[in-house]
Each structure stands twice: as C-alpha cells, then as structure tokens.
Amino acid sequence: DGGITQSPKYLFRKEGQNVTLSCEQNLNHDAMYWYRQDPGQGLRLIYYSQIVNDFQKGDIAEGYSVSREKKESFPLTVTSAQKNPTAFYLCASSMGQGAGAGELFFGEGSRLTVL
Amino acid sequence: AQSVTQPDIHITVSEGASLELRCNYSYGATPYLFWYVQSPGQGLQLLLKYFSGDTLVQGIKGFEAEFKRSQSSFNLRKPSVHWSDAAEYFCAVGATGRRALTFGSGTRLQVQP
Numbered sequence: 001d002g003g004i005t006q007s008p009k010y011l012f013r014k015e016g017q018n019v020t021l022s023c024e025q026n027l028n029h030d031a032m033y034w035y036r037q038d039p040g041q042g043l044r045l046i047y048y049s050q051i052v053n054d055f056q057k058g059d060i061a062e063g064y065s066v067s068r069e070k071k072e073s074f075p076l077t078v079t080s081a082q083k084n085p086t087a088f089y090l091c092a093s094s095m096g097q098g099a100g101a102g103e104l105f106f107g108e109g110s111r112l113t114v115l
Numbered sequence: 116a117q118s119v120t121q122p123d124i125h126i127t128v129s130e131g132a133s134l135e136l137r138c139n140y141s142y143g144a145t146p147y148l149f150w151y152v153q154s155p156g157q158g159l160q161l162l163l164k165y166f167s168g169d170t171l172v173q174g175i176k177g178f179e180a181e182f183k184r185s186q187s188s189f190n191l192r193k194p195s196v197h198w199s200d201a202a203e204y205f206c207a208v209g210a211t212g213r214r215a216l217t218f219g220s221g222t223r224l225q226v227q228p
Contacts, residue, residue, distance in 0.1 A: 004158075033215055040124065042205060042220040043159075056214065090158060102209070103149065104216055106158035 006107035023091035032074035117142040121219035136191040138206030149207040
C-alpha cells in the first residue's frame with residue numbers, strides 16, 4: 001500500500017543533542033512537508049520541498065534543517081539550536097508542485113521528548 | 116496572509132446527537148478548503164475538501180461541510196454522532212500559488228454515551 005512512513009514513532013533526546021526524524025513516501029508525490037504540532041496551536045509549517053534538491057523555510061524553521069536528495073525522502077534534523085523541541089512532528093506529501101492548493105497525505109507522526 | 120479560525124477548542128456531544136464544528140477563514144480569493152480528523156497520537160486523515168462547484172460537499176464517515184462565501188465559513192456537520200467520532204478536527208485552507216496549507220488550531224470532540 002502506498003503511504004508515508006515516519007520513524008521513529010517515539011524519540012527521547014538529551015539537551016544539546018541533534019536528532020533526525022525520517023520521512024519516506026512511496027506515493028510518487030513531488031511535494032513534501034514537515035509540520036510541528038503543539039497542544040492548542042494546530043499545525044505549524046517547519047520546512048517544505050516542492051522538488052528534489054530544493055526546499056524552503058516555513059514559519060518556524062529556526063533550529064531545524066532538512067534535505068531532499070531523493071524524491072521519496074525528506075528527513076528533518078532537530079538541532080540543539082531549537083530551544084523547545086518537545087513536540088509531535090508530522091510529515092506530509094502532496095501531488096504536483098501547486099503545493100498550496102493540494103490535498104496533503106500525512107504520516108503517523110513522531111513524538112520527540114527532550115529530557 | 117491567509118488564516119483559519121476554529122472558535123471552539125473543545126465540544127462535547129451525546130452519541131446520536133447532531134454535530135456542527137465551525138471554521139472561518141481569511142483569504143482574498145476563493146480558497147481551497149479542507150477538513151481533517153486526527154485520532155490521539157496519529158496522523159491526520161482527510162474528511163472532505165472543497166475546490167469549486169457545489170458548496171455542499173460530502174465526505175467520508177457521514178460528514179458534510181458547506182462553503183458560505185458571504186460568511187467566510189466552512190462548517191463541518193454530521194447528523195448523528197457515533198462514539199468513534201471522538202477525535203480532534205482541523206480545518207485547513209490553501210490556494211493556488213501558496214506554499215502549503217494553513218491549519219486552524221483544532222477542535223477536540225468528545226462524545227458522551
């Protein structure tokens with residue numbers, strides 16, 4: 001079945017450590033996204049990529065980095081510069097490069113907790 | 116900038132009762148509108164979407180939503196709620212040329228037996 005796979009589902013990190021969240025899709029979608037979800041704040045856009053080897057900052061990119069070396073993969077690194085990284089992270093994808101109008105398909109999410 | 120407001124943070128309804136979740140958007144042109152549902156600790160699933168045409172759209176699980184341009188609203192409705200509908204619901208808006216969908220802050224639905 002086609003879909004989006006995020007791993008790990010749960011991750012614990014010590015302060016000062018970088019961690020990388022994996023996102024893989026086999027939907028052959030061009031565009032991929034990372035959102036952060038905090039209680040009562042909905043989903044906030046971290047980074048997005050409309051095509052391989054290109055990505056753009058979203059609303060809350062500080063302290064995060066991404067890469068898009070392959071169409072199916074869009075990993076997110078949470079760096080030590082992110083001051084409040086404990087959150088639920090959602091990866092999504094959509095068809096085509098008219099990204100802002102398209103239906104998003106979501107992974108199951110990764111919950112990061114900083115100890 | 117486009118924005119989405121979901122005025123109700125938390126709603127409780129009895130099983131079998133009708134449901135309406137409110138969504139208001141702010142955008143200059145005709146937006147594309149979506150409703151998603153999220154179970155605890157899970158990703159989001161699309162319930163329905165409006166791009167153009169008939170302003171009353173049908174979705175999965177018996178949900179429907181009506182686009183009202185004059186009120187800048189896209190409220191989600193269900194005539195009879197089931198216990199399995201308990202979840203968090205998100206309204207989202209997009210448009211051609213925009214970078215990504217913008218989401219509301221969500222409405223948590225609790226269903227009483």
